[in-house]
Amino acid sequence: MYRYDEFDARFVRERVAQFRDQVARRLDGSLNEDEFKPLRLKNGVYLQLHAYMLRIAVPYGTLSSRQLRQLALIGEKYDRGYGHFTTRTNMQFNWPRLRDVPEILDLLADVEMHCIQTSGNCIRNVTADHFAGIAADEIEDPRPTAELIRQWSSFHPEFDYLPRKFKIAVTGAARDRAVVRAHDIGLRILRNAKGEIGYEVMVGGGLGRTPMIAKTIRGFLPKTDLLAYLEAVLRVYNLEGRRDNKYKARVKIMVHEIGAEEFARRVEAEFAQLDGPAIAADPQEVARIAAYFAPPAYETLPARSARFETAKAENRAFATWASVNLFPHKVPGYAAAVISLKGIGDAPGDITSEQMRVVADLAETYSLDELRITHAQNVVLPYVKKDDLFIIWQKLVDAGLATANAGLITDIIACPGLDYCSLATARSIPIAQALAHRFADEKRQLEIGELNIKISGCINACGHHHVGHIGILGLEKSGQESYQITLGGDATETAAIGEILGPGVPADDVPDAIERIVSVYLAHRTAGETFIEAVRRLGLAPFKAAFLEKTHAPA
Amino acid sequence: MPLLDRNGLKPDEWTISEDGTADAPRILVAFDHLKDALSGNGRGRRIGVTIANTLKSDALVPYLNDIDLVSIAFPSYGDGRGFSIAKQLRRAGFKGTLRASGPLIADQFAYALACGFDEIDLPQAQAARQPVEHWLKAAASISNTYQRGFGEQNILDARRAARLAGK
Numbered sequence: 001m002y003r004y005d006e007f008d009a010r011f012v013r014e015r016v017a018q019f020r021d022q023v024a025r026r027l028d029g030s031l032n033e034d035e036f037k038p039l040r041l042k043n044g045v046y047l048q049l050h051a052y053m054l055r056i057a058v059p060y061g062t063l064s065s066r067q068l069r070q071l072a073l074i075g076e077k078y079d080r081g082y083g084h085f086t087t088r089t090n091m092q093f094n095w096p097r098l099r100d101v102p103e104i105l106d107l108l109a110d111v112e113m114h115c116i117q118t119s120g121n122c123i124r125n126v127t128a129d130h131f132a133g134i135a136a137d138e139i140e141d142p143r144p145t146a147e148l149i150r151q152w153s154s155f156h157p158e159f160d161y162l163p164r165k166f167k168i169a170v171t172g173a174a175r176d177r178a179v180v181r182a183h184d185i186g187l188r189i190l191r192n193a194k195g196e197i198g199y200e201v202m203v204g205g206g207l208g209r210t211p212m213i214a215k216t217i218r219g220f221l222p223k224t225d226l227l228a229y230l231e232a233v234l235r236v237y238n239l240e241g242r243r244d245n246k247y248k249a250r251v252k253i254m255v256h257e258i259g260a261e262e263f264a265r266r267v268e269a270e271f272a273q274l275d276g277p278a279i280a281a282d283p284q285e286v287a288r289i290a291a292y293f294a295p296p297a298y299e300t301l302p303a304r305s306a307r308f309e310t311a312k313a314e315n316r317a318f319a320t321w322a323s324v325n326l327f328p329h330k331v332p333g334y335a336a337a338v339i340s341l342k343g344i345g346d347a348p349g350d351i352t353s354e355q356m357r358v359v360a361d362l363a364e365t366y367s368l369d370e371l372r373i374t375h376a377q378n379v380v381l382p383y384v385k386k387d388d389l390f391i392i393w394q395k396l397v398d399a400g401l402a403t404a405n406a407g408l409i410t411d412i413i414a415c416p417g418l419d420y421c422s423l424a425t426a427r428s429i430p431i432a433q434a435l436a437h438r439f440a441d442e443k444r445q446l447e448i449g450e451l452n453i454k455i456s457g458c459i460n461a462c463g464h465h466h467v468g469h470i471g472i473l474g475l476e477k478s479g480q481e482s483y484q485i486t487l488g489g490d491a492t493e494t495a496a497i498g499e500i501l502g503p504g505v506p507a508d509d510v511p512d513a514i515e516r517i518v519s520v521y522l523a524h525r526t527a528g529e530t531f532i533e534a535v536r537r538l539g540l541a542p543f544k545a546a547f548l549e550k551t552h553a554p555a
Numbered sequence: 556m557p558l559l560d561r562n563g564l565k566p567d568e569w570t571i572s573e574d575g576t577a578d579a580p581r582i583l584v585a586f587d588h589l590k591d592a593l594s595g596n597g598r599g600r601r602i603g604v605t606i607a608n609t610l611k612s613d614a615l616v617p618y619l620n621d622i623d624l625v626s627i628a629f630p631s632y633g634d635g636r637g638f639s640i641a642k643q644l645r646r647a648g649f650k651g652t653l654r655a656s657g658p659l660i661a662d663q664f665a666y667a668l669a670c671g672f673d674e675i676d677l678p679q680a681q682a683a684r685q686p687v688e689h690w691l692k693a694a695a696s697i698s699n700t701y702q703r704g705f706g707e708q709n710i711l712d713a714r715r716a717a718r719l720a721g722k
């Protein structure tokens with residue numbers, strides 16, 4: 001993974017000193033609260049319901065063992081012994097004190113981490129496919145691109161006061177595991193007819209109150225043009241994006257209002273005036289970054305591991321976990337293991353400091369010292385030898401981290417909701433917990449198969465409910481929580497926004513409502529058909545009928 | 556209103572004259588009056604223009620050789636359009652003075668300079684709360700950033716130089 005050189009290290013240290021100074025200027029009154037707010041946000045410090053919250057960047061979801069141990073320490077020393085992974089693969093602490101923040105930043109800088117631009121109206125932490133470098137369907141590893149963008153977007157003098165937040169995601173594979181079409185800019189690495197590698201550039205995706213799927217504005221962008229092209233997109237948006245209404249300020253609204261073609265035309269006109277080579281990173285710099293992501297020294301192993309097969313044969317629980325939580329590795333004899341942070345009854349994405357240490361140790365011993373965070377709020381050990389899987393699983397069992405539900409109905413994405421978030425209109429974590437309990441039975445989960453439920457506690461949609469196969473949006477209706485249920489969302493390369501099934505239901509009725517939807521699927525599916533495939537084939541009607549059946553007798 | 560550049564506070568030598576009629580050696584006119592002010596400029600006055608941040612930079616391009624200063628309004632510090640306009644004017648070849656006018660905060664000084672601004676024209680109240688030392692300190696707080704084409708130095712070129720020098 002990427003390591004800081006002297007320039008990166010100095011940059012982050014100076015950023016810490018700068019924030020310290022900003023806090024001091026806020027305290028002595030030279031900055032008023034209005035002026036301080038964007039400065040603290042750009043450093044990941046939110047004022048939440050109960051306390052300040054600190055959001056730490058995990059660029060493109062990659063962490064080393066050492067970094068995770070440092071997060072464990074911070075969780076213990078400055079929080080309540082745990083942290084929370086978000087849908088943008090960042091880590092959030094919900095209880096730090098403002099005066100401790102500079103100290104926490106120092107600890108982060110010690111391990112080459114920071115909170116830069118994890119919030120605010122600027123270019124946010126860049127995300128990428130969590131199976132980067134290991135997926136067989138990959139054309140090129142997206143992480144060097146993501147790292148280049150991380151650096152380029154850090155403290156960009158021109159683009160730090162945008163109309164609204166700006167999120168970029170990169171995938172290098174045919175299968176989109178990074179939800180790139182739900183981002184302000186989505187980049188897909190591809191090969192053109194001549195065999196050259198470049199990017200498909202998609203703009204204007206986003207969830208929130210006006211969910212939109214990004215439109216392609218450039219089918220093939222040569223790699224060397226990346227930074228100049230991004231500069232052109234951001235400049236057009238910075239100059240012409242709406243600033244009159246916060247809810248209409250994302251680039252998706254501009255793309256929608258003027259049309260993708262016109263947006264593309266303006267970007268190309270700006271791009272044509274730029275001196276590309278003067279903006280681009282030179283090839284040696286690109287190569288320098290890419291070298292950090294070169295494939296590790298894999299051992300030559302047989303594809304089949306006798307030890308793994310025997311363990312599966314002898315231990316049903318392990319076999320189940322292995323069938324659900326492993327992702328195929330492009331190198332024979334290896335696998336990527338998903339560690340679910342969705343234990344039944346847990347808050348999705350939460351992890352205790354103790355568990356962080358267990359995971360860090362496992363990564364150090366068995367996964368070349370590296371781990372990944374997924375947008376589904378789970379952790380991945382990316383470079384595991386199949387021979388080692390059984391012992392890893394045993395250690396996960398001891399740590400309460402061996403839930404076999406990756407991609408299943410209880411692998412629920414949920415935002416913090418009303419338990420923590422000051423914008424929330426309803427709770428989301430308790431809904432996730434209730435659903436997890438309802439569908440806890442392992443056999444039943446397996447029978448239902450792949451099904452993503454995503455829950456947001458308000459219209460801002462941090463829980464990505466629009467692109468959940470089943471989406472749940474918590475609203476407030478005359479003082480009562482009311483949950484709106486959507487069906488048919490898709491977060492992959494076939495991205496789609498789910499459709500609303502009917503009127504909202506109270507919290508207590510959510511599990512029954514989901515149950516009825518799932519029953520329709522089980523009753524109508526054909527052999528091997530997944531939930532989302534069945535929804536596409538059957539359409540909304542049968543699900544709607546079942547959903548409405550009981551829900552809305554009396555209002 | 557207090558004016559500062561990378562060296563600190565400086566006197567403002569420009570006289571605001573929206574319609575361009577003032578008899579002063581340096582006048583700052585509104586964009587709408589720029590054409591008239593320039594065509595009737597037999598008196599050897601220097602002319603600058605104040606623009607809103609909604610003006611397209613293309614609209615100014617025909618005049619760039621004839622004016623000495625462009626003052627771009629920042630209605631609030633959170634509205635970053637002026638940074639992009641400055642960048643475009645520099646690209647179009649404007650060699651005169653670029654002024655950012657409005658309630659910016661000290662922490663934006665480095666950005667303004669990197670985008671091509673020379674000076675900041677601050678409201679009195681802002682300047683009173685944020686003395687010039689804060690601005691100079693803030694401008695120097697991050698010694699080097701990653702973008703090429705913004706200011707004199709950047710990390711990418713520094714790395715390249717280190718490479719060429721054999722590290």
Ligand code: SF4
Pocket residue numbers: 415416417418421422423424425456457458459460461462463
């Ligand atoms: S979706 Fe709403 S409630 Fe949930 S984290 Fe985002 S802003 Fe908060």
